[in-house]
Amino acid sequence: MRKQIGVTKYWLSQTIGLLALTLFVCCYLIVTPSFAQTKVPLLFGENRNEKGELNPIPERFTSIFAAIEKDHNIQFSLQIYPWNRAVKIASTEGGLIFGLSLTPERAEIFRFSEPVVYQYLWLVTRADQQFPFNTIEDLKGKTIGVVRGSKYGGEFDRLKNVLFKTDDDIDAYGPRLKKLQNRRIDAMIFASPLTNHKEVEALIKTIKIPQENETDLSAHQVTRFSVLPIPVLKDGIRFALLKGKNDKLISDIDRTLSKLSKLNAKQKGRKRDQ
Template structure:
């Protein structure tokens, strides 16, 4: 649904596509209260009532290019810039490398990934620098949307590192504490209980995260989003919501 120029104060309902998140049994996980607050923010500030659907990532991208809705948590790369209209950046995601076993790999810089097998979620880009290096500096192993499966792959040495994008951590020890104390237990996979992983000394990539539409589609909606993003980042309200997601 498009918004006509005379309807800028009307609430418009639009499909919003996100990446599916599966539990250890391959079932979709429930949305968090943080995601609900995020969507509520844009309904209030941009007058957009999103019908949020999590889909396999390639399907979400295809449906966006068919003009059936807008995609979220989307990062820029050279190929996507040809076909998608990106919103203002909503957040910057720090991309950390996670690894397992002894001896610890040196993970201080992107060049430390040379010759390694790097696990990422299928259809995911971690930005332009990642795309430039993928398949040249390191091998990419695309995997399912099950986080537990990717961690089990690390333990089985079927990949050397996995890449994990997070907003809220600047120090590796804070990330490790969150990983072992909160995130791994939330996966409810007994094979991961007590297993210790380690991380790169710093984020290896930085990636901006956006909404995006097919070029030429939903332009007034995208303009509404841009205004709401700028307002929310300036006030700090959107940043607070993002930290809780």
């Protein structure tokens, strides 16, 4: 009997000890934070709809941000500004920026990542005011609607307001389509990852144009838009940081982009084999 009592006390003490240890570990996991991620401010240009509301960041970008964060134990802290202001902050204060096009002038001060995605810059016109476009020279005498502060390639930027005029506006398609509808501009630049101009036309049909009255509404109903078949530019969208600020960060980003590119190539290969 005493032996049984002793065994019972032994197992009871072991059980209590195990419960105490489990409770301690649970409390430790709750109270003690995991290894802290390094927070990295990331400048991003705002994009607003026709009501002036911020559009959500496209999933094709956020998924890449998440992959970089996971690979390098960092956490992006998004800082969303009008594009011109975001570029100015990156140029003067040295913050990491996403969405910057590589130009000769910018290459002198920024270190760029490899392209994250490619955007095609399409020319949108009224359907009844199309014109032939093969080279920048075909824009002679035209007025082209662009996003204020954006760059569209060395040749386009060099010849704007020389060979042709630009109309700078906010990064919202609705107001610029309205200018096109009212013949205040001859064409506007429309950035899209889509590679077929007819698919871009279909997308443009879904964009709401701000209307002030019934006359505006009826005008919109009869206005059709066309996308010219040849894009102005195939533009690589990249991360960028002032040279010498944090070269390792750009190298880390490039490693993740390379890995994602290889995974994407494998997936495409598997789909072709199926």
